[in-house]
Amino acid sequence: MSGIFESFNLYSHAEKFYLEPTELGGGASSTTYLEIDRHTSSMRVNDSRAQRIPIIDSDIKFIYGVLGTIKLVAGNALIVITKAKIVGQIGNHNIWTILDTEIIPFKKTTLHLTERQARYNRRFIEMLGSVLNFGGFFYSTTFDISRTQQFLQQNQGSAAFQTSSMMDRASDRFIWNGYLLTQIRSVSGAEKFTLPIIHGFFGQTKLQINGSSIKLTIISRRSIYRAGVRFYKRGVDNDGHAANFVETEQILEFDAEEKHTTSFVQLRGSIPLLWSQKPNLRWQPTPQMRPTDDQLAAFNRSFAWHQKHYGGKHVIVNLVNQKGREKKIGGELERIAQQANIDFVRYHQFDFHKECHAMQWNRLSILKDQLADEIQAFGFFYSCPSQVQPTRYQQGFFRTNCMDCLDRTNVVQSMLARESLTDQLRMFGILGQHQSVENVDQLEIVFKHLWADNGDECSRQYAGTGALKSDFTRLGKRTYLGAMNDGVNAVSRYMRNNFGDGYRQDSIDLFLGNFVINTSDLPPTLETSIFSTDQNGLALVAALFAMSMTILCMLVADNFTATIFWLIIFFVCVSFIFLNGEEFVNTPKLKID
Structure with a gap:
């Protein structure tokens, strides 16, 4: 499989755009370039040996990649990456994060628009910009970061998979610019111009443990299906896609005589039923379910989707309260799980707030003990290039949820990841059989901060603030300063959820193509x-x-x-x-x- 062009010179001519692939250090990297007509919006790939780019009267800009194109009121616009930096590597493949972008209209003027149309055009550009400013967008020009290590290993023998373009083989669940790249993907020969982008978190650290060099990575991939903000996206849709679904993969790379790789995948997503919880100025709106909805069918569709994409067994770790406003949804999930009686799904209830009230967070060990057998049985993925040891696959997956799949969820996911990491390090002999991650101060500190950063980033993208309870994930204990910070974040969430999230949801729907602009039918509600x-x-x-x-x-x-x-x-x-x-x-x- 060929990679993606790593950078471009963008020539902006009065009539056309020209995208010339370049090496990062300078100089052309291909004899082909992409030509875009700014009037007709047509595109084609040209050979520079037969037809040179007309440099005269062109503005030249260096860019890192193309996110795609989108139709606005004034016409199409090109969205490009103007700043990016390397944040780590998986194997020998660089992983980049996007720092800045630019939206460049095909048409150089908006004089052809009415005053109302021009107003809408500005509003839509602002919306796109607000999504691009979320942060948390990552890409690689040589490696598919939308797929897990296990998936890539299982499919490496497939000729069709290996010869596909990176965009074609990427997981459409996690590619946030899939809609934006629709037009470019339809152009023959443009495969290396289509750069898939994921949204979520990437964190990585290298360290020495007991004389061994390891690299620890956490990558969270946020689904595009039912994507949105905290209260406006709840439950599952008709296809079984859960709101706030995030696939988090913890990757360990160990260099001995050769590179060894392990990974552990966990899932989080909204309670897999049909329910809603619309903001209404109250501190916590009451969750609602319609009695006419077929909850059993929704649950079955959701886990049929899980089985199709992950296989293995699944444990639902439900952390919602068993009293108060959360009881209705949590109780219904338990009832439906029992009624469905799916052979590869087990429901596990743990009332997080009841068990850990009054800052007794050491009681999370109860949950760890309850899941210990399945942590061992599910295992983790392992591969070694020379196959000194046989490849191992993760046999099961924990799907953790609270009401928002943010704060409590991240705390529990980090606990499960720590147990798996201990097993992986013991297998390599880096930790003794009676050692654990908690016993190695340097490793424990790094581990906590990586998972706390992951929780904060996922929370910012979904709820607008850093995660609550992150002091426990970061420090291993609950603190009064952390509780005060949670109070500030809770108030901030309240303000955002009630007075800003409608705009953020609209922006995400526009970016992902859930709403397509129709210039002859502009939504009057927007004003x-x-x-x-x-x-x-x-x-x-x-x-x-x-x-x-x-x-x-x-x-x-x-x-x-x-x-x-x-x-x-x-x-x-x-x-x-x-x-x-x-x-x-x-x-x-x-x-x-």
Whole structure:
């Protein structure tokens, strides 16, 4: 399989774009280039020996790659990577993260647009930019980072797989620019111009343990299916894809006389049922399930999907509370799991908050003991180039969830990963049979920080803040400073979830192609505001006015009666707003789920 061109000179001519492949150090790396007509949007691959790029009157820009093209109101636009850096290696393959991008319209002017169209065009460009600014986008020009080590090993003997382009062989579940690359992929000979990008986390460290050099990597791949923000994406869709689904692979590379590689894969995803939890200004909206939904069918579809892509056995580690607002969803999951009675799926309940209340986080050892047999039975992937030892495959997978698959989930996933890493290091003889990761201070510190960074990044992408409880993952204990930081993050999440996540969801749907712009049917809801002339808008204005008058009466007029009057008006307005909370939050406007 050929790799992807690692960089380009982008020639922007009045009539066309020309993408010339280059070496990072400079100089052309191919005799072909991609030509894009800025008027007709047609594309073709040319041979520079037969037809040279017209350099005169062209602006030249060095770029690292092309994310793709997208249709905006003004016409198509090219999205390119202008800054990137290497963050690590898997094997000898460089892994890059995207630092900056640019959206370049095909048309050089928007004079052909009406004022409304120009407004929408700017808004859509801002939305795309907001997604690109999320961070957490990674790629490799020579290695498929959308697939697990185990999958690549199992398919390396397939001629069709090995001769496919990197984009064709990548997992469409985790390629975030798949929609953007649709047009370029249709061009004959453009395979090496199509760079697959994943979204999630990549962290890596090298260290010496008992005289042995090891490299530890964590890579989290966020699914494009049912992708979105915290409250607007819950449960599963009709195809069994779970919201907030993330595949996390912990990779260990050990260099002795030759390179040995192990990996351990875990899954996280929203509770695999049909449910919702829409923001409504309350601190925690009540989860909802419709009695007419076929929960058994949704559950079965979800795990049929798991079996197809992973095989082996699966253990659902459910961390939701067994009382309060979480009980309804958690209890239904347990009931449906028992009713489904799938032979390769086992349901395991662990009430995280009940067991670890009052900062008794040492009680996580209870869960570790409960899962110990399956941790051993599931094992991990192992390969060695010379096959001194036979290849081993991971036989089962833990699918962990809480309500958001963020905070509690990351804590438990790190615990399971630590147990697997201990087994891997013992197999190599790097740790003695009575040693564990916790016993080696340097390794334990590095391990904790990698997993805490992973939790923070996944949380930022989904909920807008770093993970809660990350002090335990990072330090191995719960601290009062960590609890205070959790409080700040919780308030920040509340504000984002209620007043910013509708826009973020719209931006993701636009980026992934879940919403396609139709210039003749622009969504009028995109310009609606909560400060409107209906009863909701009037209630909001009245609440702000009453609050202002209350403060003025207290500070300036010193009129007790007037202060009480305006305070009552303020509370009446606020009560109305909270009773109709769903009408006042920032909801998605492009694609209704």
